[in-house]
Amino acid sequence: MYIEGFLTAIQKSDVEKARTFVESDKEFNKLNEKTDDAEMKVKITSADLSVAVTKAVGEVMPMAFASAFSEDKEQSEKAIEKTMTSTIVKNLADKDAAMATREVTLNLKKNKDGDYKIVADDNLKEVLFANAKSLEKMFGRK
Structure with a gap:
């Protein structure tokens, strides 16, 4: 590498x-x-980490709002964290990344x-x- x-x-x-x-x-x-x-x-x-994270927050925010009303908060938080991580990685790896x-x-x-x-x-x-x-x-x- x-x-x-x-x-x-x-x-x-x-x-x-x-x-x-x-x-x-x-x-x-x-x-x-x-x-x-x-x-x-x-x-x-x-790749600019701050841009990748900011974009990821925007993509994950609807999921976070929806999970606010979820009965299984722990499961929702884990799903959000997993999605956030994969979205940041995707944004950093994008050939058009900032x-x-x-x-x-x-x-x-x-x-x-x-x-x-x-x-x-x-x-x-x-x-x-x-x-x-x-x-x-x-x-x-x-």
């Missing part, structure tokens, strides 16, 4: 290999090293073997899920 290969190359600080997983119009800047920490700016384009391009600085930390590893933080989340922050704001998180 390309994403796994890309992230593995980034983890190993192999910028040249990482470039092979990205279209030529994307840019990687050199590592900015400082002690055992480093930063790498990446410019990446992927795309988002963003420049993100990945934080890297050198491990005991001297290899850089990506720090699992909000910056990595932004690489993996375009515009996740706007969803958190929309749903009252953070």
Whole structure:
């Protein structure tokens, strides 16, 4: 899988290999090293999660209203959750999905073997899920 290969190359600080997983119009800047920490700016384009979720909410909302009068609330909630998840996945996989391009600085930390590893933080989340922050704001998180 390309994403796994890309992230593995980034983890190993192999910028040249990482470039092979990205279209030529994307840019990687050199590592900015400082002690055992480093930063790498990446410019990446992927499906926009906030658009996919917003569309899914619109599609699932009628089902949610109908289930408000259901006698089996637990079953209704499970059905809504399942439909919501499958709809988001469908929206993200759509060949006409809205795309988002963003420049993100990945934080890297050198491990005991001297290899850089990506720090699992909000910056990595932004690489993996375009515009996740706007969803958190929309749903009252953070």
